[in-house]
Amino acid sequence: MKAVIQNGYGAPGAVLSYGEAPTPTPGPDDVLVAVRAASLNAREWHLMRGDPYVARLTPGMSLRAPRGRVVGTDFAGTVVAVGTGVTDLKEGDDVYGEVDGAFAEYVRAPRRLVGVMPANLTHEQAAAVPLAGNTALECLRDEAKVVAGQRLLVNGASGGVGTFAVQIGRALGADVTGVCSTRNVDLVRSLGAGHVVDYAREDFVHSGRYDVVLDLVGNRSLKDLRRCVTDGGTLVLSGGGTSTGGSLVGPMGLFIRGSLAARFSRRHRILTPQPKPAREKFDALTALLEAGTVVPAIDRTYPLSAASDAIRYLEEEHARAKVVLTIGQSGTFRTPRVL
CATH class of the missing domain: 3.90.180.10 (Medium-chain alcohol dehydrogenases, catalytic domain)
Incomplete structure (x- = not known):
């Protein structure tokens, strides 16, 4: 699958590349999602730069590069496979969530970190939320x-x-x-x-x-x-x-x-809270979003292949609201073989 891959810490053009990565396989409590859109957060910038330096001592990072090579956290897309322990989602359901490795054509996500996508949102809007x-x-x-x-x-x-x-x-x-x-x-x-x-x-x-x-x-x-x-x-x-x-x-x-x-x-x-994603929070957000009480605000969008430009815009141009990556259109994804 196509993905945005990070090697080392530094400027986007120096450490990020758009290339091939293995398609993930869902475990018993996971879903495999064909990603339609993903959004940027300050987290991606900090991971890309390895900044602050002390953060490189945390479990998800190392002194030379993040341990996870595929970049990204927020995604929205369509379920293409479910693990044997997932009973409330099925192939074809639109979902959104928060998990490492979101800047890719496919992402594997634990069911507890995924919400049913609000019916009134586009994938781009939903990806801006998690x-x-x-x-x-x-x-x-x-x-x-x-x-x-x-x-x-x-x-x-x-x-x-x-x-x-x-x-x-x-x-x-x-x-x-x-x-x-x-x-x-x-x-x-x-x-x-x-x-x-x-x-x-x-x-x-x-x-x-x-x-x-x-x-x-x-x-x-x-x-x-x-x-x-x-x-x-x-x-x-x-x-x-x-x-x-x-x-x-x-x-x-x-x-x-x-x-x-x-x-x-x-x-x-x-x-000084350390917020974590959870199914209950996605349910609460979905209710607010479907009621129109909360509406995602998007600054601009980029194709996945231009993720380096998107992150450069985020760090240099004082982006407002959310910057979103678009990843293909409905019907353009090849269904992966799940072992």
Whole structure:
């Protein structure tokens, strides 16, 4: 099968190639999916660059290259085979999910990491959802426990996770303030933010105090972020940008400081969640998506063969919302032989 393969760490043109990789075979609790679309996350950039350096010590990476050679996480496509233990999906079902190796014609995914694709979405739209949607949902619903009437600030509101966080926050009944650049003010407002802070004109640290602050950028000090949180409120630290490389700890430094501060903070909660995909979350997201409460926002699309260009755009051009890879059209896939 065709796939985007990584060899080493570095710039996209130097370490990524479009070539052949073995077609995966599903295990008893897996599904094999013909991928129609996949989306980019900051995760792909960090894995490609091996940044921050300390992350190379984690189980999925090594000092010289990621352990998994096929790039990508988010996908949407059509089931072409199911394992013997999967009883609620069948060949021909459209699904979406989050698993390593998504930038390929086929992906093997455990059933627990796959959701039934919302009937009102295209494959491109569905592929934009998994990691970003799951992260926003867990941070706001499960960790911060946002309730109606609370004031919510989303720093990084025009990014992949941010565009979902604005909409999910509003669905939970919060009064949402989004922080973004000048060119994205209209986008963030259209997603349901009641207030938008253009960081080129105003420092959000001085824009007021909020019951919940969700920081998705990692560009401000912990002290600044805590100043925005009300007494008894919640600060959620999740994610970091792609604007710099070659760092030792990157956004992990803020998470470490936040985790330490959380042990001693009596004025408010400080959370550093590590969101994981789960079937229940996909069910919740599907309900929001089919109701039209949440709508994926897509910046632009690229063919799978141009994945290097897509990642270069992500890291150099301050992409907003989601960047999506398209992988063929219905009927163009050859059904693999599953042993």
